[in-house]
Amino acid sequence: MAGRFTRRLQKELLDLQRSPPTGVKLEDNTTRLDQWRIHLTGADGSLYAGEHFVLRFRFGNNYPMEAPEVVFEGPNIPMHGHIYSNGHICLNVLYNEWSPALSVQSICLSLLSMLSSSPEKSWPPDNDTYVRRAIASPKQTSWAFHDDTV
Amino acid sequence: MKVRVKNWSAVAVWRWKVDDDTCGICRMAFDGCCTDCRLPGDECPLVWGQCKHCFHMHCILKWVHSPNANQLCPMCRQEWKF
Numbered sequence: 001m002a003g004r005f006t007r008r009l010q011k012e013l014l015d016l017q018r019s020p021p022t023g024v025k026l027e028d029n030t031t032r033l034d035q036w037r038i039h040l041t042g043a044d045g046s047l048y049a050g051e052h053f054v055l056r057f058r059f060g061n062n063y064p065m066e067a068p069e070v071v072f073e074g075p076n077i078p079m080h081g082h083i084y085s086n087g088h089i090c091l092n093v094l095y096n097e098w099s100p101a102l103s104v105q106s107i108c109l110s111l112l113s114m115l116s117s118s119p120e121k122s123w124p125p126d127n128d129t130y131v132r133r134a135i136a137s138p139k140q141t142s143w144a145f146h147d148d149t150v
Numbered sequence: 151m152k153v154r155v156k157n158w159s160a161v162a163v164w165r166w167k168v169d170d171d172t173c174g175i176c177r178m179a180f181d182g183c184c185t186d187c188r189l190p191g192d193e194c195p196l197v198w199g200q201c202k203h204c205f206h207m208h209c210i211l212k213w214v215h216s217p218n219a220n221q222l223c224p225m226c227r228q229e230w231k232f
Contacts, residue, residue, distance in 0.1 A: 006185075007185050008177045008178075008185065064175065065216040066216070066218055098218060099225075101174040101224035
């Protein structure tokens with residue numbers, strides 16, 4: 001990856017290794033700059049307290065002018081009204097509301113807070129239809145953002 | 151005693167007059183330069199939007215010219231105007 005913003009990604013990587021926020025941990029064997037795995041731990045007092053989730057970040061050459069691709073991965077996908085069982089996440093800042101002032105860390109914190117404010121564990125109502133039709137990258141989906149409470 | 155100055159060398163420091171330390175887009179120091187430039191200074195100037203947010207000029211131009219930007223300030227999402 002030889003994008004001009006490699007230096008920004010390297011900085012973010014170092015920050016995350018040195019002073020990660022509570023509940024956020026970069027996978028130890030991160031060797032590629034263009035793909036990271038981050039472990040999230042559900043916040044105390046939330047429905048997901050103590051649960052572990054794995055996020056996969058992929059960065060294109062235009063990051064941070066373009067949002068990273070962010071999906072949940074692995075056996076434990078959080079059951080949440082805005083997260084599909086294939087790991088795709090319905091969160092506007094990951095798509096049309098992305099801003100280069102956001103960062104890996106701020107995305108992780110948004111996701112943790114999205115989990116914390118969830119009143120119940122359930123998949124989105126259209127989960128089956130979406131997962132059947134969804135393409136590999138959620139960035140190709142045209143999302144409709146309708147709920148700003150959770 | 152009489153002192154005669156034969157020559158002298160002036161040394162000055164400079165910095166941009168800005169409240170923040172780093173550019174919110176490239177995360178490099180304002181007193182440094184953006185990721186595309188090699189030398190700080192007039193070659194890599196700072197600019198302020200009408201919303202008062204400041205960035206390296208090269209960084210904000212890349213953002214407002216990118217297809218995802220909707221011409222909004224990365225910080226406050228108000229319309230970006232120079």
